[in-house]
Every structure is written in structure tokens, then in C-alpha cells.
Amino acid sequence: MLFLASRLRAEGAPLPEPRTFMPEEIAGWIAEDEADMRRLRERP
Amino acid sequence: MIAAAASAEGASREVFQIASRRGWRLITTPYAVAEVTKNLAGFAAPVTATWLRLRERLVLVDDVLTIDKPAVFPVKKDRPILFSALATADVLLTLDRGDFGRLLGSRFYGLAIMTPGIWLTQERETGRQGAS
Numbered sequence: 001m002l003f004l005a006s007r008l009r010a011e012g013a014p015l016p017e018p019r020t021f022m023p024e025e026i027a028g029w030i031a032e033d034e035a036d037m038r039r040l041r042e043r044p
Numbered sequence: 045m046i047a048a049a050a051s052a053e054g055a056s057r058e059v060f061q062i063a064s065r066r067g068w069r070l071i072t073t074p075y076a077v078a079e080v081t082k083n084l085a086g087f088a089a090p091v092t093a094t095w096l097r098l099r100e101r102l103v104l105v106d107d108v109l110t111i112d113k114p115a116v117f118p119v120k121k122d123r124p125i126l127f128s129a130l131a132t133a134d135v136l137l138t139l140d141r142g143d144f145g146r147l148l149g150s151r152f153y154g155l156a157i158m159t160p161g162i163w164l165t166q167e168r169e170t171g172r173q174g175a176s
Binding site: 015016018019020021023025026029030032033034035036037038039040043 | 046047050051053054055056058075078079081082083086107109122123124139140142143159160161162164165168
């Protein structure tokens with residue numbers, strides 16, 4: 001049932017518009033990404 | 045991919061830099077590329093130039109909108125990303141906690157979903173990354 005519902009929802013559906021992210025959201029990703037890399041470099 | 049283009053100091057860029065040495069194949073789709081292009085519009089020109097160089101390292105596969113399994117989560121715009129990754133990849137790397145937050149750190153029908161930083165950490169801990 002779930003599979004069927006999923007297929008029916010998806011079939012024929014156009015590709016959605018690419019998402020637009022808020023600049024603050026992107027800035028948050030970059031900060032997290034850089035912090036992860038710093039932690040990785042500081043690990044022995 | 046947005047973070048990789050915008051910052052040379054993040055885990056996302058590191059994934060691009062070491063992928064070939066590690067034998068990783070970096071996969072994306074036209075939908076994801078369009079999303080990056082759209083959201084990099086507000087960045088300075090060097091970021092776009094970096095993105096164009098990074099994009100050359102990506103393997104482009106078709107977008108996937110359907111799967112032959114139940115997907116019991118709300119229909120959201122993350123569907124093309126998630127379903128395409130499930131069809132073609134072993135791991136989905138994302139920093140997007142807005143759409144993937146509840147899936148980060150878990151698996152979706154065997155597809156591991158994690159941030160680039162967690163991926164690099166796991167690779168190091170399993171000894172596959174080696175010294176950097």
C-alpha cells in the first residue's frame with residue numbers, strides 16, 4: 001500500500017524547483033563544515 | 045557541494061581533494077547541480093569559478109524520482125536528492141539539516157546519510173583514510 005502510494009505520488013510528477021537556501025543557512029553549513037575539519041585535523 | 049565551493053577549509057572540500065586518492069566516486073545529479081548553481085548566485089565570482097572546477101570531478105547521473113520501496117516520510121523537495129542517492133550511491137553526504145536532519149546519522153534502505161565531517165572521521169577511524 002505504502003509502495004503503491006509512493007509510486008502514484010511520484011509518477012508523472014515534474015522535478016521540483018531547486019531549493020533556495022537562506023544565506024544564513026548556508027553560512028551555518030560552512031561554519032559547521034569548517035569546524036568539523038578543524039576537529040579532524042586536531043585529532044592525533 | 046555549496047560548502048565545498050565556498051570554503052577551502054571545510055570537510056566538504058577535503059572530500060573533493062582526497063576522493064581520487066581514496067578511490068571514492070563522487071556522484072551528483074542535474075537537480076543537485078541546479079541547486080548549487082542557483083544558490084551560489086549570491087557568492088563572489090571566485091566561488092563560482094571554484095565550483096566549476098569541482099563540478100568536473102563529479103560523475104553526473106540521472107535524477108531519480110521514484111523508488112520501489114515504501115517511503116514513509118513527508119513528500120518534500122529533498123525527494124530527488126534522497127532517491128537519486130539511494131539508486132546510485134553508498135553514502136549521501138549533506139550538511140542540510142533542514143531537510144535531512146532526521147535522517148542524518150541513520151540509514152535509508154541501506155544508504156548511509158551523514159555530513160562530510162562525519163564521513164571523514166569514520167573513514168579515518170576505520171583506517172581507510174590513513175594519516176593526513
